Amino acid sequence: MTARVLLQKASRAQWLRARGRGIGGTDAAAILGHHKWSTPLDVWLSKTGRAEPTPSSYPMARGNALEAFLLAEYGRQTGAIIERPPALLAHPDHPELVASLDGLAHHRDRTVVVDAKTVGHRGAGVWWDEERMCPDMYAVQMLHYLAVTGLEEAVLVADVAGDYTEVAIARDRAWEAAALPLLVRWWAEHVVADTPPPADWERDSIPALNRAWVTEPGETVEADLSTAAAVHACVDRARIEAQVKRDKDSLRVLIRERMGTAQVLTIGGEKAAALDSRGVLRVKEPRVGDADPGSVEG
Secondary structure, eight states: OOOEEEESSOOHHHHHHHHTTSBOHHHHHHHTTOOSSOOHHHHHHHHTTOSOOOOOOHHHHHHHHHHHHHHHHHHHHHOOEEEOOOSEEEOSSOTTBEEOOSEEEEOSSOEEEEEEEEEOGGGOTGGGOTTTOSOHHHHHHHHHHHHHHOOSEEEEEEEETTEEEEEEEEOOHHHHHHHHHHHHHHIIIIIITTOOOOOOTTTOOHHHHHHHSOOOTTOOOOOOHHHHHHHHHHHHHHHHHHHHHHHHHHHHHHHHHHHTTOSEEEETTEEEEEEOTTSOEEEOOOOOSSOOTTOOBO
16 A cells, blocks of 8 residues: 555544545545535535534434444455554645545455445435446545555445445546546645635535625625626526416415315326315326326316
């Protein structure tokens, strides 16, 4: 292993402080656009101390609790000796690229990175896909760990909706040649320079942007052409949404009137609307292919 040891052992508080001074595997996945939940702006807010603390959750607690079990199960099934690695490692040439490994597995002929994942039934589909095998964000995380450590193979050991799964990922030097310079440049241009990265218009939020840019009371900025167009489009969509809401409310009144004393309305024999115990009207699309949408039964 060619990585430099930044922390051999550390408390969680020490580890969090040290990890905040570099790009880890999950950070790399977000910066490169492969993370399902986190964006580059989220990473920047975290690394610059602007992010709000992440609240603990049941999935996080479950994953932490199963980590040791999964690593031990991998050792039992393969005969590998599982080692607890140093708390934090860094790339030998790029100290801003760091890795916190779950484990190292020593086989007779090789040492591999081992990372434990816990997946509920909602996220299980990708893991059973024979082509992808695991989510892209985890694959990128493993490639980052291999680049940092210099090892040739990583294995994801996962509890996927109760099933034990292994996914092996080989080191990819072509990926490293493309990705590592991007990550190093991103760190310099955004974290070192304290300049927020461009927002992801679909996934970033106004509260996140408010943490990135603190408002100066009374300051005014003139919109450029694209921003002015966005303002007009936003206003137009608000008008459309208001009209859609009015239309929806009117249709719900019509449906309720046609139901009369009935609790349930059907279309082609399939339930389409119903009044719950509180008198709230629930409307859904019936699973009837050839039903006449103009017919109302009640």
